[in-house]
Amino acid sequence: xxxxxxxxxxxxxxxxxxxxxxxxxxxxxxxxxxxxxxxxxxxxxxxxxxxxxxxxxxxxxxxxxxxxxxxxxxxxxxxxxxxxxxxxxxxxxxxxxxxxxxxxxxxxxxxxxxxxxxxxxxxxxxxxxxxxxxxxxxxxxxxxxxxxxxxxxxxxxxxxxxxxxxxxxxxxxxxxxxxxxxxxxxxxxxxxxxxxxxxxxxxxxxxxxxxxxxxxxxxxxxxxxxxxxxxxxxxxxxxxxxxxxxxxxxxxxxxxxxxxxxxxxxxxxxxxxxxxxxxxxxxxxxxxxxxxxxxxxxxxxxxxxxxxxxxxxxxxxxxxxxxxxxxxxxxxxxxxxxxxxxxxxxxxxxxxxxxxxxxxxxxxxxxxxxxxxxxxxxxxxxxxxxxxxxxxxxxxxxxxxxxxxxxxxxxxxxxxxxxxxxxxxxxxxxxxxxxx
Numbered sequence: 001x002x003x004x005x006x007x008x009x010x011x012x013x014x015x016x017x018x019x020x021x022x023x024x025x026x027x028x029x030x031x032x033x034x035x036x037x038x039x040x041x042x043x044x045x046x047x048x049x050x051x052x053x054x055x056x057x058x059x060x061x062x063x064x065x066x067x068x069x070x071x072x073x074x075x076x077x078x079x080x081x082x083x084x085x086x087x088x089x090x091x092x093x094x095x096x097x098x099x100x101x102x103x104x105x106x107x108x109x110x111x112x113x114x115x116x117x118x119x120x121x122x123x124x125x126x127x128x129x130x131x132x133x134x135x136x137x138x139x140x141x142x143x144x145x146x147x148x149x150x151x152x153x154x155x156x157x158x159x160x161x162x163x164x165x166x167x168x169x170x171x172x173x174x175x176x177x178x179x180x181x182x183x184x185x186x187x188x189x190x191x192x193x194x195x196x197x198x199x200x201x202x203x204x205x206x207x208x209x210x211x212x213x214x215x216x217x218x219x220x221x222x223x224x225x226x227x228x229x230x231x232x233x234x235x236x237x238x239x240x241x242x243x244x245x246x247x248x249x250x251x252x253x254x255x256x257x258x259x260x261x262x263x264x265x266x267x268x269x270x271x272x273x274x275x276x277x278x279x280x281x282x283x284x285x286x287x288x289x290x291x292x293x294x295x296x297x298x299x300x301x302x303x304x305x306x307x308x309x310x311x312x313x314x315x316x317x318x319x320x321x322x323x324x325x326x327x328x329x330x331x332x333x334x335x336x337x338x339x340x341x342x343x344x345x346x347x348x349x350x351x352x353x354x355x356x357x358x359x360x361x362x363x364x365x366x367x368x369x370x371x372x373x374x375x376x377x378x379x380x381x382x383x384x385x386x387x388x389x390x391x392x393x394x395x396x397x398x399x400x401x402x403x404x405x406x407x408x409x410x411x412x413x414x415x416x417x418x419x420x421x422x423x424x425x426x427x428x429x430x431x432x433x434x435x436x
Contacts (some may be wrong), residue, residue, distance in 0.1 A: 005029040007373065013157075014105060014128035016092055017177025017202060017360060020066060020401040021109040024124065024408035029401050031113030035177075036215060036253065037101055038073035072101065074108035079253070082224040084245035088253040092178065093412040103142060108149070118143075122417055124408040126400050129158045129174075135434055140431045144423050146307035151417035152434040153408070156190045158183035160403030161358040165397075166387060169347065170338060170354040173332065173371070174400070175308065176363035177202045180332065182339045186347055189436060194342040198329045200311050202260070202361040205267075208304050208317050209306050210259040213295065217319035221291045222254030224260040228292070234373035238291050262287050266297045267305045271373070274306035274313065304363050308332050309374065333374040352379060357389035358399040 009024040014035060022029035073079060073086065086227075091101035110118045123143055127136055136154050143149045158172040160184040179201045184194040210220065224243065228236040258293045266285045276299070284296035307313045311329040328339065328359050340351050355375070357368055372387040379385050390396050407413055418434035 007121055009122040009124055009408040010110075010116065010118070011124045011126070011401055011408055012106065012109065013160075013398075013401045013404060014091075014102065015176050015400075016090075016179065016287065019109060020132060020398060022401065022405070023114075024405050026037050026405060027402065029397055030100050031109055032398075033075045033108070034079060035092075035105065036079070036088050036090045037104060038079050038250070039089050040071045040073075040083060040086050042069050042071055044305055044361050067076070067210075071106045071160075074104050075112060082243060082246060082250065084243070085247060086250050086359065087247050090429075097138075099138060099142060102139075103146060106142075106147070118147035118149050121149065122153070122408070123147075123149045124404045125152065125154045126160055126404055127154050129156045129172075129190050130197055131156070136435070137428045137431060140418070140423070141428045143240070144420060144428075146233055149420070151415055151419045152423075152431070153413075154431060155404060155407065156183075157180065157181070157400045158185050158190050159188055160401075160407065161185075161356055161399045163407055164358075164399045164403035165356055165390070167354055167356070169349040169350055170356045170388075172356050172358060173336060173362065174359045175332075175357070176203060176359040177361070180308070180335070180359075180361070182335045184339055184343050184347075184351055186343070196330075196335045196339050198311070198335060200308060200329060201359075202263075203256075204314070204323070205304050205307060205361070206256050206260045206263055208307060208320055209263045209267075209300065209384060210255060211319035212300050212304070213259070213262075218289075218295050220255045220258045220289065222251055222258070224254060226291055234299050236292060239284040258290060262295075262297065263304065266301050268301060269305040269308070269367045269370045271366065271370060273310060274303050279303065305367070307368070308361070309370065332371055333378055336371070336375060337378055349383060352383040353386045355385070355387045356399075357387060358396060360397045362389065363393035363396045374394040386412045 011022060013020040013023050017035060018032050019035050020029040021031045069133050079088070089101065089268060091098045096435065110116055125139060127139070139154065140152055143152050148199065157174055158181070161172045161174060162168065162170045168188050169186050172183050172185060174183070180198050182196045184191045213220065224241070226238050226240050229239055231237050266287055270279070279299040279302050282298055283302060284298045285293050286296050288294050303313060309331040315322045336355060343351060368387050368389045372385060375385045375387070390399065395402060418431050422430060422434070
């Protein structure tokens with residue numbers, strides 16, 4: 001037992017789009033901030049650079065020469081402020097994790113957002129269902145060596161989602177920012193052979209929205225590139241500001257924030273597969289951009305969410321032709337059927353009747369109804385298809401974190417922790433046995 005009830009565990013879920021952190025036992029995370037960081041390369045003598053704030057950390061790049069350092073800016077506020085030459089980088093690039101950035105994100109969560117000392121709290125980390133043993137060992141090593149945590153537990157996203165809805169067996173459809181993962185959970189364990197991942201997530205849909213608007217002549221002006229000046233009451237004049245040293249990646253980051261909001265405000269999943277002709281005359285929905293111009297969004301409201309079910313639609317959007325893998329990517333309903341077919345015959349019926357939707361992209365209107373309808377057409381006759389999703393979109397977005405919060409606060413869970421003493425005695429590989 002570690003401290004039992006006096007010290008609450010910290011639950012950390014570092015997703016592809018946002019990082020969520022907070023105390024076990026609470027019903028939503030205390031801190032939610034972007035998983036990307038701003039980075040400025042600095043050349044000069046290392047010793048003289050003093051970090052202005054904890055979240056801005058300067059360090060040597062291991063392989064570069066001693067004088068080159070980069071300064072990282074973590075958190076919504078630090079990223080919201082435009083800086084010259086600041087690149088926006090993600091810790092996850094093509095399956096490779098940049099541990100240095102992860103370290104800074106964790107540090108920001110502990111010291112800036114939760115204001116805690118990690119030495120005093122056990123940590124429950126959520127990891128992707130498809131994570132490799134090497135990555136979880138590296139995460140454990142970082143937690144014990146850098147943060148000196150007293151105890152640690154690493155749980156798979158799908159299992160936590162399943163727990164958040166009070167089930168031990170379910171099929172979890174987790175649609176996040178960077179990808180969509182379908183994983184079967186049986187008695188609290190992920191069946192690795194039934195984990196399927198597709199690159200279609202919220203970020204791809206945001207890109208499609210942006211390209212589609214650009215092709216119709218709408219430019220999304222980032223918030224930093226203009227200011228409003230009031231001429232008469234309620235009337236504003238837009239004054240353009242010029243920042244020649246802004247990097248492409250920061251400009252894109254700012255534009256995507258706007259495109260993402262448009263997507264979340266106007267899009268909904270169509271009841272049937274999208275066809276250009278059927279949706280040609282749908283009524284337009286208007287949306288006001290930050291610079292005051294109003295745009296009208298028509299068929300795209302239905303076409304873009306339908307990419308989840310039919311990824312080849314991406315190729316019909318001007319400027320997205322480079323997304324080549326869309327031909328081999330399955331839609332949501334095919335992924336669900338394929339994942340269930342990879343499981344034992346005995347549990348298939350149970351999986352069909354408890355399909356859980358989770359992740360930020362899963363909060364889209366009508367997604368649950370459409371998935372249920374498609375599956376009923378494709379599933380075997382005997383199967384009773386039931387798609388479950390929390391009615392509250394916040395709970396859908398944070399379902400992994402909430403599952404972790406429930407798990408870490410259970411009395412029966414307290415002997416499951418992988419303690420610092422065990423880490424010192426058995427080494428980091430012991431985590432594979434402690435955290436299945």
